[in-house]
Amino acid sequence: MHLNLSAPRLALAGLALGTMVATSGCGWFRRGDELYGMAPEDRPLEVPPEMDAVDAAAGAAPTGSVTASGAVAAAQQARAADATGFTVTGGDRTDVYQAVDGILSGMEGVEVTSRAELLGAFDLQYQGAAFLVRVTEGVDGVRVSAVDPRGAPATGPEVEALMASLRAGIGAD
Numbered sequence: 202m203h204l205n206l207s208a209p210r211l212a213l214a215g216l217a218l219g220t221m222v223a224t225s226g227c228g229w230f231r232r233g234d235e236l237y238g239m240a241p242e243d244r245p246l247e248v249p250p251e252m253d254a255v256d257a258a259a260g261a262a263p264t265g266s267v268t269a270s271g272a273v274a275a276a277q278q279a280r281a282a283d284a285t286g287f288t289v290t291g292g293d294r295t296d297v298y299q300a301v302d303g304i305l306s307g308m309e310g311v312e313v314t315s316r317a318e319l320l321g322a323f324d325l326q327y328q329g330a331a332f333l334v335r336v337t338e339g340v341d342g343v344r345v346s347a348v349d350p351r352g353a354p355a356t357g358p359e360v361e362a363l364m365a366s367l368r369a370g371i372g373a374d
Contacts, residue, residue, distance in 0.1 A: 227325070230278045285354045285361065286346030287368045288339065294321055304370040330359040336361040
């Protein structure tokens with residue numbers, strides 16, 4: 202059994218099928234959405250302005266996770282940040298960076314593998330641990346902190362010992 206279909210008949214059948222699909226209600230071909238049809242200032246907001254502000258009478262709303270495990274993790278991160286960083290008030294980032302560089306250069310057992318003054322970072326090894334010491338400008342002053350290769354606050358006795366030496370050498374809080 203052999204079907205004899207010519208090219209014009211096949212093209213006509215394809216055109217008819219395409220027209221039927223396009224006009225039958227396929228979501229790809231529909232135009233208009235009443236939410237986006239309005240002027241931008243008349244469109245509904247995702248978060249109403251009154252719900253975005255914190256109510257002073259109610260106190261500050263909790264941020265992040267309010268579960269017990271979330272609270273424990275937040276407390277551990279806060280302790281790690283305190284142990285692996287400090288703030289220097291009354292100085293600019295360049296001066297603090299140079300002071301940290303001088304202290305690290307004079308410390309025994311510290312091997313600075315690279316310095317990036319524009320980024321305010323030292324890549325170093327100390328007592329077998331490899332981590333980054335960052336010097337960043339903050340609201341309260343210049344923050345000196347230790348960061349592990351993943352970007353999280355560095356932890357461990359080596360990090361705490363080095364940061365304590367830096368804090369004492371700079372005379373920070």
